[in-house]
Amino acid sequence: MNDADIKKIEERIGYSFNDKNFVKLVFTHKSRDPEHNYERLEFLGDAIAGAIVSEYLYLLFEKSTEGELSKARANMVNLGSLYKIALTLDITEFILTEGIDGKNKRIIGNVYEALIGAIFLDSSYEKTREILLIHLNISGLVSSLGAGKFMQNDFKSKLQELIQKEYNIVPKYQTVKKEGPDHRSTFTVCVKVENKILGYGDGPSKKIAEQLAAKNALEELKP
Numbered sequence: 001m002n003d004a005d006i007k008k009i010e011e012r013i014g015y016s017f018n019d020k021n022f023v024k025l026v027f028t029h030k031s032r033d034p035e036h037n038y039e040r041l042e043f044l045g046d047a048i049a050g051a052i053v054s055e056y057l058y059l060l061f062e063k064s065t066e067g068e069l070s071k072a073r074a075n076m077v078n079l080g081s082l083y084k085i086a087l088t089l090d091i092t093e094f095i096l097t098e099g100i101d102g103k104n105k106r107i108i109g110n111v112y113e114a115l116i117g118a119i120f121l122d123s124s125y126e127k128t129r130e131i132l133l134i135h136l137n138i139s140g141l142v143s144s145l146g147a148g149k150f151m152q153n154d155f156k157s158k159l160q161e162l163i164q165k166e167y168n169i170v171p172k173y174q175t176v177k178k179e180g181p182d183h184r185s186t187f188t189v190c191v192k193v194e195n196k197i198l199g200y201g202d203g204p205s206k207k208i209a210e211q212l213a214a215k216n217a218l219e220e221l222k223p
Helices: 003-013 021-026 039-060 066-076 079-089 105-122 125-138 144-151 154-167 206-221
Strands: 172-179 186-193 196-203
Touching: 003 021, 021 039, 021 105, 039 066, 039 105, 039 125, 039 206, 079 105, 079 125, 105 125, 154 186, 154 206, 172 206, 186 206, 196 206
Parallel strands: none
Antiparallel strands: 172 186, 186 196
């Protein structure tokens, strides 16, 4: 894989890697290189994609049951869906194999999972979430309206609108604690109005924790 191929891949996925070695790893099957291939990134990407989609569904569909959310997640991140995303992005031509068909549906789906894992390691959870939701959107697997609401901190907006209407002030968010290493931190955030705590939220970033704190505050403020 040369620099021109890497540039094409980055243009098609909408993300430019800081470490270009990730790109080569993502598209290398173990038949081509038994030691340096996408399998470990695939393992990571599977977990990250599952977490992002779980968060997306949890925050948007407040009245759905666990079973309904699990079914929706399975429909969005199964092999067929990931295969569809990779085809839509037109990145399958870059897969490197030896003696096997690189157009195999499972291989293509696994490569996309590896891509998500690589973007996560190269950037952040927030950036990976942004890229995955864009890919899901252009592949028709989520609505642009739903993704837009999710990315716009909808619960924070709702809470601020409510508090401004009732008290003519804005809610304040405060980080209570941070646990774990920098690349796998969990933040606990509270939201306050005039030093009164309305809700808490936990998440892998301050933004997500704030959104969940706002969601919990809205539930507490329901008449």
